[in-house]
Amino acid sequence: MTTLVQVSELRKIYQTGSINFEALRGISLEIAAGDFVAVMGQSGSGKSTLLQIIGGLDQSTSGWVQVGEHRLDKMNQTDLAVFRRDQVGFVFQFFNLVENLNVQANVELPALLSRSKSRKEIRRRSTELLERLGIVNQAHKHPWELSGGQQQRVAIARAFINTPRLLLADEPTGNLDSASGNEVLDILSEFNRQGQTILMVTHSADAAARAGYVLFIRDGQLVDRMPGGDDKSIAQRLVELR
Template identity: 65%
Template structure:
């Protein structure tokens, strides 16, 4: 079976003046369609870099990133942007909603960018998502009028409006209280249960435990992989990795 995401010998080196920093060193990884993968590791280990490469936000220094059979590094800026809007959904730690757009407009934005000429259909899709996430009554408000948890739900709705091939979540619970965090994880699990492929970067073992698979990364290398579900085991592995 062809994996949905295929990462082959990927290296990523950042250069700042005379200083070079290897964020990823020969990472190879396959993610199957419908999988829910959590990426864990200490700060600076390269987990966000991995997420950026998979999302086509950055290009590898060496190696290959394929999503749904498309080699991302072969695409130019415009093609990459179009690929992102069609196939990738992003959720960020700080929500990154557009302040002066309403919740409705924020959610509809990627669909309109994708060329959703039928505005009524776009509206129906947005409303359905907002309703499912329990925030339809907030649709006419602005992001700053909502709580953190509500804002993250909006971000999830925005990420899912185009029914992406891959949903990338970078510390989605990192800026939320525990109740809201649990809430967000439950939503992600629900979508995954319906077939949505998810890759989530997190520091939180409890959050990682919601994934089907957890991979650990240190100094730019994949060092361990294990099934999710067991938060205690994940926490121990993370502690061993970070030496705490």
């Protein structure tokens, strides 16, 4: 087992005027390469904060995160931007696509910014991803011409274009009907079977059951961990931990 993500004693204090709020209160965890991990917990428990710090979108107040050989707290803003672009794929509840670019251009954008591949190679990879996600026939449409499920598949293709070591998904099915949500989960599971490491925040026990294991967060602390698989026992545990 190779450790991909290491989180040690992570704390995050948000300051709003003179008020301090401790959103993360000493979280430590390890994620092995190839794991599919779900994170659950009540609204406001700190799930997105945790994901954003692991992905280098935000910085902790204390404690540290290491992804592969990268110690995020030792990186400057430029290094962090490169880390986010090349090592991490992000999928959010609201798809965050660029409205004036078509589907294929949305998918290719992070690869063009990264400049590590030729345009031809990027086109080949984006086409392959669009095929794999069943939206290659939508390549020339713009985001507003797509259904929610299709838009999320575009966002997933974009997240994978730079072959990230870690996929971070924050409520990826939160804005989808259950059929589209299931399709998205099928896609994530399939990538995971092929070795992709995934950390996914979700409010849905059904979604969490797809993961190898589930972490439960309450008031900024890790309070429990259980195997995936059975959505009923996950839902039950969520109620118990309230």
